Amino acid sequence: MYSDFLFNFHQMTEESGLEEGTEILLRMAANHPLFGLDSGIKADDLWKRVKRFRQCIEMIPEEDEEKKRILLSMIHFSAGIMPDYESVENRFDAVELLENTIKDFKNSDDDFASRLVAIGPCGIDHDWDSVEYEGRAHDYFDNQTVREEKDLFALQLTLAKKLDMPFILHSRRGFVETADVLKAVKWNKGVVHGFAYSKSELDFFLNLGWYISFCGTVTYGGKKNFNDMAAVVSYVPKDRIIVESDSPYYAPIPLKSVRNEPTHIGYIYEYIASKRGMSKHKLSEAVDKNLQNLFG
Numbered sequence: 134m135y136s137d138f139l140f141n142f143h144q145m146t147e148e149s150g151l152e153e154g155t156e157i158l159l160r161m162a163a164n165h166p167l168f169g170l171d172s173g174i175k176a177d178d179l180w181k182r183v184k185r186f187r188q189c190i191e192m193i194p195e196e197d198e199e200k201k202r203i204l205l206s207m208i209h210f211s212a213g214i215m216p217d218y219e220s221v222e223n224r225f226d227a228v229e230l231l232e233n234t235i236k237d238f239k240n241s242d243d244d245f246a247s248r249l250v251a252i253g254p255c256g257i258d259h260d261w262d263s264v265e266y267e268g269r270a271h272d273y274f275d276n277q278t279v280r281e282e283k284d285l286f287a288l289q290l291t292l293a294k295k296l297d298m299p300f301i302l303h304s305r306r307g308f309v310e311t312a313d314v315l316k317a318v319k320w321n322k323g324v325v326h327g328f329a330y331s332k333s334e335l336d337f338f339l340n341l342g343w344y345i346s347f348c349g350t351v352t353y354g355g356k357k358n359f360n361d362m363a364a365v366v367s368y369v370p371k372d373r374i375i376v377e378s379d380s381p382y383y384a385p386i387p388l389k390s391v392r393n394e395p396t397h398i399g400y401i402y403e404y405i406a407s408k409r410g411m412s413k414h415k416l417s418e419a420v421d422k423n424l425q426n427l428f429g
Contacts, residue, residue, distance in 0.1 A: 134417050135402055136168040136207070136424055137161070137395045138346050138377035139254070139301065139326050143173070143182045145381045145394060146189070154189040160396040162200035168424045169207045169395065172254055172301065174215040176231040179238055183210065183245050209428065210245065211301055212238075213253035213289060216282045224285040232292055250428045252293040253301025254326055256286050257314075260305040279310065287314045294320035299427055301326050302343070308334050315341060324427070327379055331361050332368060339373060344423060346375035349385035349393060352404045366408045371419050372426075376401055 146154035161169065173182050186208060193201045212235055214220045220227045231252075239246055293300040300323035304311040308330055315321065321341040327348045328335070338345065351362050376398060384393035385400040399413070406416040 134166070134414070135164045135398050136166045136376070136417070136421055137170070137380075137398050138168070138324065138375045138420075138424065139170050139172050139211075139348075140378050140380045140395050141173075141382070142171045143178070143185050145392075146185055151185075151188055151192060154185065155192040157394050157396070158186075158189055158204055159193065159197060159200055160394070162197075162203045164396065164399065165203060166207045166395075167421045168209065168428070170209045170211055170251070172211045173213065174217075174254075176212075176214050176220070176227045177234050179210060179212045179234055179249070183238075183243065187245075208245070209248045209250045211251040211253050212249060213251075213255040213301065214285065215255060215303065216258055216285055221278060221281050221285050224281060224288060228285070228288040228292060231289070232296075235292075235296065251299045251301050251323065252289055252296070253323070254303040255289045255301070256303040257282060257307030257310045258303060258305045259307045259310075283310050283314055286311075287318055290314060290318045290320050293323070294318060299323045303327070305329060308337075312337060322427075324375055326377060327383070328365070329362075330365075332365055335365055335368065339370070344373050344375050344427060345369045346377045347401065347405060348377050348379035349383040349389075349397070349401055352386040352401065353389065363408050366405050367410075372423060374405075374416075374419060375423055376405065376416075376420050 145157060171182055171186060173179060190201060190204060212231060214227050214231055238249055290300055300320060302323055302325045321343055324344040324346050325338050326346045328345050329350060347366060351366055378393060378395045378398040380393040380395050382393055384391050384397055388397055402413045402416055406413045
């Protein structure tokens with residue numbers, strides 16, 4: 134029922150291990166998702182992410198065979214490079230490695246070769262308190278480094294255009310830089326994930342044709358833009374809205390203090406549905422249709 138557009142399964146299992154990863158998948162299957170996408174952050178992490186998922190699937194007991202079937206049916210993968218220091222500085226080699234990884238995987242005899250459906254997430258991130266980038270310093274991002282970060286983004290967006298693949302756009306506190314690259318490359322087939330801008334920026338993305346995805350941060354109160362985000366959630370057209378857990382990050386209210394996982398996505402659906410004046414079931418149907426339209 135509750136598709137999860139984007140989660141980070143390998144990160145969820147790095148500390149908890151394979152057994153807990155298997156339990157997470159079983160809990161996820163109980164939601165009967167039509168679609169779930171596992172994302173990465175490095176040029177060459179696709180193979181190990183697929184291996185981790187397969188290892189956990191193989192540990193599912195025989196009595197849960199139906200849940201195993203659901204998981205094998207719903208799982209998809211993306212491949213992209215997030216803008217960490219090393220990737221920004223070595224952007225040309227990193228994107229070349231990404232392209233080779235994508236081609237090798239899609240041409241392989243791996244059971245999931247056809248499930249690689251998008252490039253990303255990647256883009257611009259100037260959120261210096263981001264939980265994904267502990268230790269990032271604002272001073273590091275001088276004008277030259279910002280230009281190089283835009284290069285890394287543009288190279289990947291151009292690769293998506295070359296390969297005719299949807300793109301998962303990551304953009305935080307960097308709208309101007311994001312817009313510059315989108316205008317230059319002109320590839321607008323994809324999703325803005327974890328949307329965190331206002332209505333004026335939303336109109337920019339919608340006018341270009343982007344889908345808009347929300348994660349647990351939309352449920353947070355006590356933020357300056359909380360009312361704005363509630364309005365944004367209501368404003369996104371029904372045929373453009375998508376929902377994600379972005380787990381293990383950004384658990385929704387009332388679970389903000391715990392480590393996030395895909396099963397918590399029901400709270401996000403509930404919040405968005407309430408703001409849009411519709412049932413969770415109708416929202417889920419709309420999200421599933423949008424995912425089918427984008428990814429086939």
